[in-house]
Amino acid sequence: MRILLVNPNTTATMTATAADSARRVANAGTEIVAVTSSMGPVSIEGYYDEAFAVPGMLIEIAKGEKEGAEAAIIACFDDTGLDAARALADIPVIGICEAAVAATAFIAQRFTIVTTMERSRLPLEHLVHRYGMSGRCKVRAADIPVLSLEDPASNARERLRAEITLALKEDKAEAIVLGCAGMADLTAELRAEFGVPVVDGVAAAVKQAEALVALGLSTAKQGAYATPVTKPYKGLLEKFAPQELKAS
Amino acid sequence: MRILLVNPNTTATMTATAADSARRVANAGTEIVAVTSSMGPVSIEGYYDEAFAVPGMLIEIAKGEKEGAEAAIIACFDDTGLDAARALADIPVIGICEAAVAATAFIAQRFTIVTTMERSRLPLEHLVHRYGMSGRCKVRAADIPVLSLEDPASNARERLRAEITLALKEDKAEAIVLGCAGMADLTAELRAEFGVPVVDGVAAAVKQAEALVALGLSTAKQGAYATPVTKPYKGLLEKFAPQELKAS
Amino acid sequence: MRILLVNPNTTATMTATAADSARRVANAGTEIVAVTSSMGPVSIEGYYDEAFAVPGMLIEIAKGEKEGAEAAIIACFDDTGLDAARALADIPVIGICEAAVAATAFIAQRFTIVTTMERSRLPLEHLVHRYGMSGRCKVRAADIPVLSLEDPASNARERLRAEITLALKEDKAEAIVLGCAGMADLTAELRAEFGVPVVDGVAAAVKQAEALVALGLSTAKQGAYATPVTKPYKGLLEKFAPQELKAS
Amino acid sequence: MRILLVNPNTTATMTATAADSARRVANAGTEIVAVTSSMGPVSIEGYYDEAFAVPGMLIEIAKGEKEGAEAAIIACFDDTGLDAARALADIPVIGICEAAVAATAFIAQRFTIVTTMERSRLPLEHLVHRYGMSGRCKVRAADIPVLSLEDPASNARERLRAEITLALKEDKAEAIVLGCAGMADLTAELRAEFGVPVVDGVAAAVKQAEALVALGLSTAKQGAYATPVTKPYKGLLEKFAPQELKAS
Amino acid sequence: MRILLVNPNTTATMTATAADSARRVANAGTEIVAVTSSMGPVSIEGYYDEAFAVPGMLIEIAKGEKEGAEAAIIACFDDTGLDAARALADIPVIGICEAAVAATAFIAQRFTIVTTMERSRLPLEHLVHRYGMSGRCKVRAADIPVLSLEDPASNARERLRAEITLALKEDKAEAIVLGCAGMADLTAELRAEFGVPVVDGVAAAVKQAEALVALGLSTAKQGAYATPVTKPYKGLLEKFAPQELKAS
Amino acid sequence: MRILLVNPNTTATMTATAADSARRVANAGTEIVAVTSSMGPVSIEGYYDEAFAVPGMLIEIAKGEKEGAEAAIIACFDDTGLDAARALADIPVIGICEAAVAATAFIAQRFTIVTTMERSRLPLEHLVHRYGMSGRCKVRAADIPVLSLEDPASNARERLRAEITLALKEDKAEAIVLGCAGMADLTAELRAEFGVPVVDGVAAAVKQAEALVALGLSTAKQGAYATPVTKPYKGLLEKFAPQELKAS
Structure with missing residues (x-):
């Protein structure tokens, strides 16, 4: 089982701390793929940082899902962008809070x-x-x-x-x-x-992710987490249109 | 890892159904020990049956813990006697609801x-x-x-x-x-x-039990789930005094 | 009017204290029948004791109702087993909390x-x-x-x-x-x-019991307090099957 | 025991209906003193009527208390003016809702x-x-x-x-x-x-009023129900100043 | 735009304080008409005073509306009689709390x-x-x-x-x-x-009143704020029957 | 008074509709500056679009504040990014929902x-x-x-x-x-x-914005809306670091 662990801030040492904690509790057959967001704040302290941690996190979710992750964890205690990630992904997404x-x-x-x-x-x-x-x-x-x-x-x-x-x-x-x-x-x-x-x-989220995969459960797609509607995105964020991100 | 699955009613065929579901999702290294309560109602339908399903369930929890179970599941959707079981046991106890x-x-x-x-x-x-x-x-x-x-x-x-x-x-x-x-x-x-x-x-509880064990977490003992006070129990229920049940 | 006061623990001196308080406020025409549970813990301190105070209390409720009590009071502040008692009895049952x-x-x-x-x-x-x-x-x-x-x-x-x-x-x-x-x-x-x-x-419950009887009100039997379903109970608790307890 | 039953609307036939209901359930030793408000709406239908039913109701509460009532009931299902009545009176006041x-x-x-x-x-x-x-x-x-x-x-x-x-x-x-x-x-x-x-x-309130009196309980006077502060009232409502109403 | 500011107590100096505050923030084109209730308590301290501040306040609301006020403010922090005023008036009514x-x-x-x-x-x-x-x-x-x-x-x-x-x-x-x-x-x-x-x-209420008028919004009349039913009022409060107050 | 109205989606015709509504209710002295976000989705339908509407909206808030707006309105009914905007800006920010x-x-x-x-x-x-x-x-x-x-x-x-x-x-x-x-x-x-x-x-937000400005009130900065901490932002979002956006 492959589980994606996304650190939504851009500080790689924090990713390492989280990855260590994740691997310590993961099942023998679970691979933890830990990634650091490529854009946005170096730490998430309050609403403003949170908003700018979301795009980079969603890139990693989309990429991780394409590369075979069966579940994803957002490794910031604000559960940054959790709702958007659940709408985007078909695999389950877990917030650490x-x-x-x-x-x-x-x-x-x-x-x-x-x-x-x-x-x-x-x-x-x-x-x-x-x-x-x-x-x-x-x-x-x-x-x-x-x-x-x-x-x-x-x-x-x-x-x-x-x-x-x-x-x-x-x-x-x-x-x-x-x-x-x-x-x-x-x-x-x-x-x-x-x-x-x-x-x-972080550890709790790993076990929850393993649990949902083993149970064969993923995000319900009828309601607020329906797959985003195909539509143009403009300007700097053009490539984040849902159909683009899923295809990239 | 050994997980105890207690059916708090006295119908063994329901225990079998629950055990099948449990084993289907358990990790390779997890042993599911499924037991049927030895006393009380054949099915739990409402408050009255629930009350009489608790003693037999608690016997099994105490016994299972002594025999090495690392977590216990109460396999009735009323989460029958969950609070009493948490007070009694040192291992985590999970209700299926x-x-x-x-x-x-x-x-x-x-x-x-x-x-x-x-x-x-x-x-x-x-x-x-x-x-x-x-x-x-x-x-x-x-x-x-x-x-x-x-x-x-x-x-x-x-x-x-x-x-x-x-x-x-x-x-x-x-x-x-x-x-x-x-x-x-x-x-x-x-x-x-x-x-x-x-x-x-049932399946959800198995994964949650495995998760708590892997995380090294068990019931907090400061507060409502403190270990029961040693004291005499009288009459038909004499042997259920907490010190007796734990020692039996 | 006869009101049953059940002490769900097995300490008779506490029954006496409660009965005194009850009789001090009862109407002239009210008879307080105070009984001590014949089985279970000598005091109720937390969830575990509570579970084992229920069977003995329910025996007394069933017996008291057969002997003509028009309402019953459970004289422990945890309102021990109140829901099960309401399902069992046709007379109103009052918790002191x-x-x-x-x-x-x-x-x-x-x-x-x-x-x-x-x-x-x-x-x-x-x-x-x-x-x-x-x-x-x-x-x-x-x-x-x-x-x-x-x-x-x-x-x-x-x-x-x-x-x-x-x-x-x-x-x-x-x-x-x-x-x-x-x-x-x-x-x-x-x-x-x-x-x-x-x-x-205790005093408050006596007045509430008298009130419900005078108002001609008893537990609604359509819903969660429906009379327990006739069914076998096994082992040590065999005689507590609802049809047995009502008939005993 | 004397219990005051105030109909806060000015329709005497409704007072009679309520008084009948009250007397049907009252204890043998309870006297129900039923009064009709002397001012305000003939029926209470909504917020506006409710506001104008309060002064006449409070006159009767003050008068009834002086004349020896041990508890008072406000016999309109909106519990009209209940908070003001509790502040004014030293005896317990009950709303029928x-x-x-x-x-x-x-x-x-x-x-x-x-x-x-x-x-x-x-x-x-x-x-x-x-x-x-x-x-x-x-x-x-x-x-x-x-x-x-x-x-x-x-x-x-x-x-x-x-x-x-x-x-x-x-x-x-x-x-x-x-x-x-x-x-x-x-x-x-x-x-x-x-x-x-x-x-x-109405019947429920009678039993509750009898209960509070028997229990020796009345409105707590430390907090929102503190006795109204002595002060001048002006104009048409001059005589309703709390010190006036209590003394009248 | 004319906005009525009613002080529901009978102390004119408090009306002046409130009116000053109101005028300080009102739009250039807004006229603040500040009035003091003609009856009832000199200050509102708790439930009892509140009840007797309502009639005098409602007189002013009815009068102010007839004289062309487009919104009304009740200038006591208990929002004294707000529901009754909303039922009575067709213009919006605002409480300062x-x-x-x-x-x-x-x-x-x-x-x-x-x-x-x-x-x-x-x-x-x-x-x-x-x-x-x-x-x-x-x-x-x-x-x-x-x-x-x-x-x-x-x-x-x-x-x-x-x-x-x-x-x-x-x-x-x-x-x-x-x-x-x-x-x-x-x-x-x-x-x-x-x-x-x-x-x-007070200042907040002035801006809210101006806002509602500018937005063309007034109290919804389908539901709890329906116009009071025409009916007789008796005794001292006879003239407060809704049809009388509206016509006076 | 200048009020900024930001349409957080990138469809200019929707900005025009909102601006019309805003101007219809604004005070005579209020200038409505309506802007369309320069990046992100053409409409906001659910959590995913919402996340990508925030950066472009925040650029406009920062720019509008520098150019003298005294309050800002976010003209999407999801109140997109409202918390982040309140943390960023010193002027009040209003969501239309x-x-x-x-x-x-x-x-x-x-x-x-x-x-x-x-x-x-x-x-x-x-x-x-x-x-x-x-x-x-x-x-x-x-x-x-x-x-x-x-x-x-x-x-x-x-x-x-x-x-x-x-x-x-x-x-x-x-x-x-x-x-x-x-x-x-x-x-x-x-x-x-x-x-x-x-x-x-939209209309309601205009009046609320005018009200807060007239009252001299803006976002409290002690607590969750404290000004964002100065720190590096990386990659594509580098220029959105709070100190950059405020200075740009």
Whole structure:
């Protein structure tokens, strides 16, 4: 089974972190094809970056599907462009926030996502609401830039720990969800340290992707995820017309 | 990996149907241990039967865990006794309604569960609500006794088809969830017939169980699922005191 | 009028406390028949105990109804097995959480339940949600074992008071609901002490039971509370088949 | 025990209908004091009438309380002025919609209110929402003027029956609530005719009022129902200043 | 364009404050006709005052409409009698809470209303819920009497500032709504002081009124806002019968 | 006052239709600057087109703001890219769905949006939910391609009328919202034909934009709409880095 893992930002080191996490949990027969978007922001921090991470991500989805991927994962915790990707692709597409929240709901009644920047908190609350978990899942921001997670000199990991401590105490969280693909490598040590389930969305998405493929399930095409209508696209984005992207 | 599949009713032929469905999607290295409850109702139709299906199910969970199961599935669409099982066990426990709804949410925005008896419709609506999907998932009953699904002379399958047809038209369902473990063998033919994703909870639960084990996740024990308090149980149920059941 | 009060745990002293509270508010012509379950846990603390308190409670409901009770009360704040009891019985069945919440809603816009163990907090939140009051009623746990309420040497009552104080201040609760049948005897002194309405579920349930009988109302039998289907039950629970229990 | 029943419209025959219903279910020791408002609309059909039914109703509440009533009932299904009455009075005040909905919730999971005029449908939906039952209770209007219920020549009762029939079929209602005080005398015959629980709010409110008095509970005065602040009222409404009304 | 601004309390100085705020933002061609109710409470603090502010307000609405107003504003933050006014009038009627909340929703995802008295907090929460913003907008009370806002010797403004500070910190409010018409004159200085958007409902309502008139939109008359039914009103309120008020 | 109206699709005739509607209701002193996106899809039908309409729209917002626009309107009923635009701009940005829904909420309790394609129905339901109106506003699709609205030979307008008829009957809609910028020119004739308020989002947005400017209000910048972080963007989208777009 081949699963495509798209990092929708353009920082290859984050792709590597996510790919490591993915391969650690994948089945023996699963190949993880990890790609970095070729265009757009180096990190996704809020609504504006998110908008410009979508085109590059969709190119990779279209290309990966043509090259035989059986499922695709969008490896940014904003589930960037998930709806558009589901409309475009015939294979199932999984967001890592969606997968993390779904997995955690099987093991805890109340849990908390700890994410990076304050400006991502409300967008994640919207996702959680849409995934049906707003009554069970809170969102906190540790107020750290995304790329600082990769900088050993920053205090990002201390701040993350401090926010997890607050979540356990004030939210009575029974489990913690790591709210950024760049935190995936911390999962094991945080579990050991805090003694509660700690969930990484990348790993959760891999298992969910394998599950949907094994179940023979893919995106329903009657409704909001119907295949995009053939039509001209103009200017700089001409080649993104759905019929072009699928054919390219 | 060993996964326990407990049929909480006492009809072994339904266990066999569920086990077949489970084995069809399990990973190569997964062993499905399917057991039938030794006590209680022959089918679970409504709140009363549900209450008496719990003790026998919990015996099997306790026994299966001691014998090395790494996850357990409760193979009745009411997710019978799921909360009690999660409190009792240290391994993850999955309900088939919960798993079916979670899987379908990755591939459709609106979907419908078609179950058997009208008296099960509202209990399933409560589950759907609790799983966060009441805005996206409707519940319909085909008004058929559970065991009639196994009787070729009954019109149960025609009624099921008729209700699926209504769900697609009136609910604008993009996908269908089969609302009874006894329907698992119909999945493939209904997909072919209706041309939409059709989801069987038993199969979905197997993949979810494998996923949680691979992710190293189990039930959070701080909160509502804390291990039951040691205490005397009296009378006929004496041996079900948590310390007894765990030790037996 | 004869009203059955079933204590679903097997501790007779708690039955006595509840019966006292019930008789204090019953109409002159109302006979309170208080019974203790003959099987299962000595106290109900969380989901696991709850499951095993149901069979013994249902025996008493069936027996009480045959002996002429016109309504039944389940005297545990988890409203243990309420749905199964409503399906079984033709007389109305009342849960003490349900009755307390309904009564308080007539006199306060915001109120708080203070219960015993933390592990009961979320189950009560689910009940409150189902009774339509999640926007108006919070739940707090004083973190005390149920039976410690009967132990003068414990600090249970101090902890209860401390939690009520927090509810008034932090929740801006206008009234307090006592979240355990074993607290019924404290109602009067807590009202005097805190100067706000304090509601005991046992007393509230008695008045609600009398009300339904006087109104000539009983459980609707078209829908989720339809009389259980006649069918075999196996093994240890054989005699609980609905047709057996009704006939025994 | 003395219970005040205020008809907030100015039609004495409707007061008589409500009083009959009240007395039929009251305890032996309960005196029902039924009064008709001395000012305002002859029937309450929609928001405008409702606003002008409040002053006359509040006069009667203040007067009744001074004369020894231990609880008060507002006998219009819009629960006209209920919040203002609760702020004014020290005794508990009950609305008949609130009481009917609360009683029905003990015996049915899904039910429907059938009211008179279409223009009252949304106001009742707002009440149902506030009482926490919008997920369980629908509202239908039979499209009949309130006073036509008293006119044997009208087809009001046929229309009411037709709407009940639709509620049972389309809403899968398990019970029916009569959505107007003027329907109280129909309760028994509609129960017999339709074979489901039929609930009259006046009767339900009497039992709820008796219950609160027996429980020693009255409106919480810390919060939205705090006693009105002493202050001047001007012009035509001068005498309604709270300190005046209480003293008059 | 002529817009009627009704102060539903009987304190003319508050009308002046509101009128100033209204005129500051009105279009060049808009005439603000500001009137003070001729009857009822001098300030509106809670449910009881609210009930008695409605008749005098409705007189002014009826009169203003006859004299050519094209829209009406109710200048009390409780949106006193808004539903009744919409039923009565053919011109659009705007509440200042409703207008403030709607305007703020265009510029902030999370915001807080700071009002005067604690007893007004829950009524405003009900309004916010009805306007669809309960997930985005909190309500706080500074615990100050309404008329103290006009008293330079009181500490009302300090308390207001203290509560705004808490809203920004604890609620993470992105904007502040002033929850009383009597605070309108503070808008500019609070914006400067706190550096976040501060919204005055009177000003917001003026722009909303102008908008509806320009768009050619008025209250829908099919449904809950249908024109009141012609019928007798009795006693002191005789002249308020809808046909009388419209004709007077 | 200068207001920017951006058509996020690349069809200039639709811009003209929207601009006409905008100018018809604008204040005398308001200049409407209408622009067509220079890149992306010729019409926006579903999630995929929406994603590619955002970059071109944001270019125009940045450019318009630099050239002195005081507010901006996104003239597609999906409110395409609204969150990103609010983060980018310092001036207020208005979506036409958001404006239409907000205006209609002032005049009707229940209303229905009639949009074009079925695949847009659920995205609009998500918007309506987010704007707090899911309990009051339904969404229907007339199942017509967006550009067919401009084709006199199509039956698009007949289908639109048929769907409005259903909305009035089945949804009991009190008012209708036209769910596509391309329907703006039909407003007047549909009002006349159906006799209920019919709301065009473009016109509503103009008045809302004028209102916010007059009120001195713009997007709160503390929270999810904080100004985008300066950072590199790569590849084809390099020039869209926020610091580039703002400076260009």
